[in-house]
Amino acid sequence: MKQTDTQSPEHFHKVVNCQYACPAHTPVPEYIRLIAERRYTDAYMVNWQSNVFPGVLGRVCDRPCEPACRRGRVEETPVAICRLKRVAADHKEDIADRLPTIPTEKNGKRIGLIGAGPASLTVARDLLPLGYQVTIFDRDAKAGGMVRSQIPAFRLPEEVLDEEVDRVLDMGVETRFGTDITSMKSLLEENFDAVFVGTGAPSGRDLKIPGRDEAGEQVQVGINWLAGVAFGHITETTKNVIVLGGGNTAMDCCRTALRLGAKAVNVVVRSSYEDMKASPWEKDDAQAEGITFVNHHVPKDYVIEDGKLVGMRFDVVESVYDENGKRSLVPTGQEPVFIAADTVLVAIGQDAKFPWIEPGLGIEFDNWGMPVLNDQTLQSTRPGLFFGGDAAFGPENVITAVAHGHQAALSIDLYCQGKDLVEERPAETYDLISQKMGVHEWSYQNVVSNDERQAVPHMDLGDALQRIDAEVELGFDERLALKEAARCLSCDVHTVFTTNRCIECGACEDICPMDCINFADNGEEQDLRSRLRVPACDSEEDLYVSADLKTGQVMVKDEDLCLHCGLCAERCPTGAWDMQKFILKLA
Amino acid sequence: MSFLKSKFRHPKLPRNDLGLTQQAYEGPLSTLCAGCGHDAIGASIIQACHELSIPPHRIAKLSGIGCSSKAPTYFLDKAHGFNSVHGRMPSIVTGANMANRDLVYIGMSGDGDTSAIGMGQFAHVVRRRLNMLYLVANNGVYGLTKGQTSATADEGSLSKQGQANPLEGIDLVTMAIQLGATFVARSFSGDKRELLPLIKAGLSHNGFAFIDIVSPCVTFNNHAGSTKSYDYVRDHVTTGAVTDFVPVEEEIIVSSSDSEAQDICLHDGSILRLQKTGNEYDPQDRQQALAAIEQSRQQDRILTGLLYVDPAAQDLHEVLGTTDKPLNSLGERALCPGSDVLEVINDSFR
Incomplete structure (x- = not known):
């Protein structure tokens, strides 16, 4: 493999998995570090600069950062990044004098x-x-x-x-x-x-199957119905509600219906529970409130009696996956299933x-x-x-x-300004700043916390269902927030390798708790991946490859599970390894 | 902020036959100088014991005094350990081995501990052919006392202050072969690919296995002018026999490229496979081994690899005809058979 190009930000940016996964590239480890230092206002401003709505996103963000979080690969659960963002918003002081x-x-x-x-x-x-x-x-x-x-x-x-x-x-x-x-x-x-x-x-999609016209107003498009609730036009619902669809809108519909007085709310989904599009935590929250999920049911028709909607019938299917993992829903041949409803909310997509x-x-x-x-x-x-x-x-x-x-x-x-939008677009650049303060001293928290992910406290379920505007999640208090913030691995503080300083003593290779660092003969990428201390053939994370060392070998670091603990730099006698903070400079 | 090794390990770490990952063979974080060759030796011992699937609690690690001798703290923390008086590790390990022949014995020593204060002890443990692996982390310098030239430093090698060593260095591999060691190798802490199979073979060898490991002292002896620096060793290495270690269980498939390889079967059935390097080095020829070592020395070369092996040699237990069980597993009747038996023994001398 060629020596890793560290001139462009690409390599180091990708290692900061959360920041790279975030569409707005919010510097997640940076604001979590500020939260850990109880600098909530500073943490909020880092967010505000990048994503404009930290208080909102700290509650409702889709969190592409969390599945990407390295912590989820090192142990089981990622850092609760989204909830920490809310902590910054909840605990911040007045920011008026910091605004442009x-x-x-x-x-x-x-x-x-x-x-x-x-x-x-x-x-x-x-x-x-x-x-x-x-x-x-x-x-x-x-x-x-x-x-x-x-x-x-x-x-x-x-x-x-x-x-x-x-x-x-x-x-x-x-x-x-x-x-x-x-x-x-x-x-x-x-x-x-x-x-x-x-x-x-x-524009929310309606579901036009037999009985739709007769059902009339008893069938509603989910997002329109939610808007009606939000603006106060809709204040109650009926006893039995079916929500069609398995996305986040469906989750909002079912939970809202429960608060407007519905007694039985069924979310009916074509796919399996696992394949539902809703975020896992939204599914969990809905189930915790007593919503029933009915999976593998495909709507057949609306059932009308005496000119009124009384329920829906569904065909039962199962998910079958071909060798490419492509799913098809195959009928099981069972009799159609009837589910009673006097209101149906359709949340099957929007355009x-x-x-x-x-x-x-x-x-x-x-x-x-x-x-x-x-x-x-x-x-x-x-x-x-x-x-x-x-x-x-x-x-x-x-x-x-x-x-x-x-x-x-x-x-x-x-x-x-009359400039070319592509040619004259400012390039992304980056800075790397050494974090070394002295012997065994780094300016970041390099000791890795062993704590598991902290759960966000919720308000009492009975109280929550009484009021539509009572926020269910209470957010982390300071104690929980600091515990959770300590779980961040500081992936933005990079292990940076300087080839010509290395004497190939192997100290870094020996100390690395995750066996990331290797000294090996160079080869093609797949070959090299197969020869690592812990082979990384299926990994999508990049390798960090040095130039040729004196012995002709190269240093190869598998970035996948690096804890950014800095022990390689601690044990390096020549300073070939250093821990350097990555600051991405977007245009 | 501080200096701690995380408890997390790679979730895909390989497991050995005992179901253990390498973590079960590790020790606490090293306090040796960053870049010390001894840490690389420790890492190789960890890897070798893991790959050989030796239960960690069936290993005894013993040492004397010095940087080398504090190194065992940092590997195999579930093994038995004994940090003895300076240079006296051979006596302790002899006693331990005589009492319990079932443990795997690793003696970790240094150039001072072995070739200076412990020379007499060293000579006799070799001569006894005790079943153990004796490692010397050889850096040619007394690191704990701030860098004086040691007894293995080569003549003419410069100290950190720039003084040339006026005396000839003791060559431990030559001594070991002459004193009757049945497995003698030399290696370099900076070349784990060579060191690892040698450690595995040494652990599998029945009898006295000795590996002299050049292990640079980054603090006092890694400068230009030193003959035990990383750079000097890399520039002056000549390899004797290049060895692969094939454990007992692995089926031996001889491919066409291996057809010229020479196999040496060890006592436990594992195999030392010598790669054909073209230099026709035969590690079973003691005379040739001594000649090759001396020849390399005269040419300022460091001969590494497996230098001499006698796979059929007897160890001390076999020579003395001792009991084949550890003493702690013998019952009171066997250990103390009574005055009748004593009477018979005494009579036999009358």
């Missing part, structure tokens, strides 16, 4: 943002400090988008959302809320210098739709009705028009919308 100043003298560029969800708000947050004038349009009366309309208050209290949304709006956004946007053409006539579309995926964008504006759409975009710049086929969030590539999650917002803001800034 908004220039009173504007740069003369006007930007229109359509939809007031997380994507547009991120664009606004990034552009306002640069002197842009920003106008946000939304059909709802308040900003927040799907975070406000679809996420129930028992998961995300309204005041938390208000605080972080208002922080952006208070930077001087012109708001045009409460009116439907019906024409892109007329909007473009306002001659904005650039327009960003962050309208989400507001972005653009009926308000007229043809002939130079905005091309693909076969699935999604805009044709440059993946990196998010620019549409009409130069001054950008898309982001669920409106760009279909439903994803809040943190992806934030990441899109950053990229779009960068694109808009380049575009307004």
Whole structure:
């Protein structure tokens, strides 16, 4: 293998699994370290800079970081990253004096943002400090988008959302809320210098099977129903509720129904329990509240008696996987199963739709009705028009919308300066800073905690079900937070190897608790992987390969399970190993 | 912030025949200087014992005084251990071995402990052909007393202060062969690929196995001008017999490329496989071994690898005809057969 390229950030960035997995590349270990030092406000600001909505995301983030967390491979469970983010938000002090100043003298560029969800708000947050004038349009009366309309208050209290949304709006956004946007053409006539579309995926799918027309209002599209609850239009439900679908919207629907008075709530899903799309913790929370999951049932028809919906019938299937792991649902041949219901909530998916964008504006759409975009710049086929969030590539999650917002803001800034969006886009760079303080002394917590993951305390279930706006999760208190923060392995503090200092004494190889470090004859990657102290043939984590050493061997480090404990650097007599903190500098 | 080794280990660590991972053979974190060759020797002992599936509690590790002799603390913490008086490890291990022949004995010594204060003890334990593995971590310097030249330092080798050693160094492998050791090897702590099979073979050998391991002292003897530095040793190594160790259970498949390899069957059925290197070194020829060692020395080369082996030799228990059971497993009747038997014995001398 060739010597690992450490000039570009790629190698070291990937080793910080959580940060790499985060669409917004939030420096997770950095803020966890600050939490461990009880510097909650600093931790919040690290987050705010990167993901704009730490209080919101600390509750409802999809957490792509957690399955990626190295701790989950070293032992069983990842660090509770998301809940620690909430700790920073819950414990922070006033941050008003830390916010960027908004220039009173504007740069003369006007930007229109359509939809007031997380994507547009991120664009606004990034552009306002640069002197842009920003106008946000939304059909709802308040900003927040799907975070406000679809996420129930028992998961995300309204005041938390208000605080972080208002922080952006208070930077001087012109708001045009409460009116439907019906024409892109007329909007473009306002001659904005650039327009960003962050309208989400507001169109929930209905399930048109026999009996649907007769069932009428007794069948509701999940996200519309949730929005009705959020805005206070819907305050009660019926006794027996079926929720169709196995995603997070289904989980929110069933738990909300329980709070609105439903006595029996069945979530009916085509797939197996394991294959359900909902996040594992949301499934756990729903089950803990007494929701029944009915898996491997495919809707057959709505059952109508006397003109009223009384239930649904389902065909029973099983999951069969072929050799490529591709799943098919095969009927078992059983009699259809009847489940009683007087309300059905359909949560089987949602789409972005653009009926308000007229043809002939130079905005091309693909076969699935999604805009044709440059993946990196998010620019549409009409130069001054950008898309982001669920409106760009279909439903994803809040943190992806934030990441899109950053990229779009960068694109808009380049575009307004007449620069090339790709060629002149600032490159990602990084710094590595040695953490050595003295003999056996590092400026980070290098001793690895053996504690298991701390569970987040929940409020009493009986009380929780009484009030729709009572937040179920209480969050970590300081004691739990510090324990959990100590579990972070500080993967951003890298083992950095300097080939020409190595005398090949093997001390690092001997001391490494995880047998990551090897001295071996070089070879092709698969061959080399098979010859490691612990072979890593199936691993997707990179190898860190040095240049040729004096003996002709190379140092090969399997980055997979490194604890970043620094013992290699402790035991290195020549300083060939050093522990250096990685700071990614995004544009 | 501090200096602790995590309890976590790689979840895919290989398990040996006893179902143990290498962790069961480790010791606490070393306090030797960072980069000390002795730690690499310890790591090789851990790996060898693990791969041979020796139950950790069936091993006894014994040592004298010195950096080398504190090294056993850092491996095999579930084994029996005895840190003896300076240079007196051979006496202790002889007593232990005579009392319990079922344990695996590893003696860890250094150039001072063996070739200076313990020379008399060393000579006699070799001569006795005690069934043990005797390791010398040889760095040519007295590290614990701040770097004086030791008895194995080569003539002309410079100390850290720049003084040339005026005296000839003691060559322990030559002595061991002359004194009757039946397994003699030399290796280098910086070359685990050579060291590991030698340790495994030495542990499997029935009789006295001796390995002189050049183990650089990073603090006092790793400078230009030293003949026991990492760089000097790497530049001056000549390999005698290159050895692979094939344990008993592994089926022996001789491929065409191995057809010229020479196998030496050890007492327990395991095999030492000598790779054909073209230098025609025969480690079963004692005379040739001594000549080759001397020839290398004259050419400023360090001859490593398996230097001499007599796989059929008898160990001390066989020579003395001792009981084939450990004394602690014999009952009172066997140990103390009574005055009648004593009478018979006494009569036999009359």
